Amino acid sequence: MRTKNGKYSTPYTRSLIKKYLRSIYKATGKSPTFRDVNSIPGPSSRTIIRHFGTWTKALKASGIRPHTNQLMEDEKLFIRQNWKEMTDKDIAEKLGLTSEIIKYYRIQYDLWKNRKGTSDQKHKKDGMKAYGKNCEICNISITELHHIVPKSTNINDWAILCPTCHSVITRKLVVVKNRDDLKTKLTPYIKSIYKNIRFNLVANPDSDNVST
Ligand SMILES: [Zn+2]
Numbered sequence: 001m002r003t004k005n006g007k008y009s010t011p012y013t014r015s016l017i018k019k020y021l022r023s024i025y026k027a028t029g030k031s032p033t034f035r036d037v038n039s040i041p042g043p044s045s046r047t048i049i050r051h052f053g054t055w056t057k058a059l060k061a062s063g064i065r066p067h068t069n070q071l072m073e074d075e076k077l078f079i080r081q082n083w084k085e086m087t088d089k090d091i092a093e094k095l096g097l098t099s100e101i102i103k104y105y106r107i108q109y110d111l112w113k114n115r116k117g118t119s120d121q122k123h124k125k126d127g128m129k130a131y132g133k134n135c136e137i138c139n140i141s142i143t144e145l146h147h148i149v150p151k152s153t154n155i156n157d158w159a160i161l162c163p164t165c166h167s168v169i170t171r172k173l174v175v176v177k178n179r180d181d182l183k184t185k186l187t188p189y190i191k192s193i194y195k196n197i198r199f200n201l202v203a204n205p206d207s208d209n210v211s212t
Contacts, residue, residue: 135162
């Protein structure tokens, strides 16, 4: 095989190429580029691509992140296994990445609902303290926190609802713009669909008087 210098040498193996790429990565602190490879003695970028198919595949096979913000498979696995227990910052520190990329990955894969230690969990706890453990409309004990005003941190914009009552709002069957609407709009709607089923409507007039 001919090298860049036009000399013949023993052919490079995949494992030698991987070692070579890792050593460049270690020396430069970044993913090796074509330019790096072609300016440092060793296999040419063409040789590397011939062995691995693509540049990205060669880097990944060598355990090197192809782009600064790209996650490696083992990192994705780590996030999937730990996102509930660890904060983004903890995961980022552990993996040596920025927390933005962790957050982006979680959002992309819907890995954030009911997460431990997030504001949503804290909000639900606070909301239940204010509005009770059960659905404010139908008194079912499996509940979710509904943000009447999206992302609001004001407790007056929250409601504790069961998945059914919640879905009536999220499916826009009833428009609830404030906590008063829960009683004047959502309750009648739920009553009407459940009229043949006996259930325990919550009559809790005090729940409107929560201070901010
Ligand atoms: Zn309900």
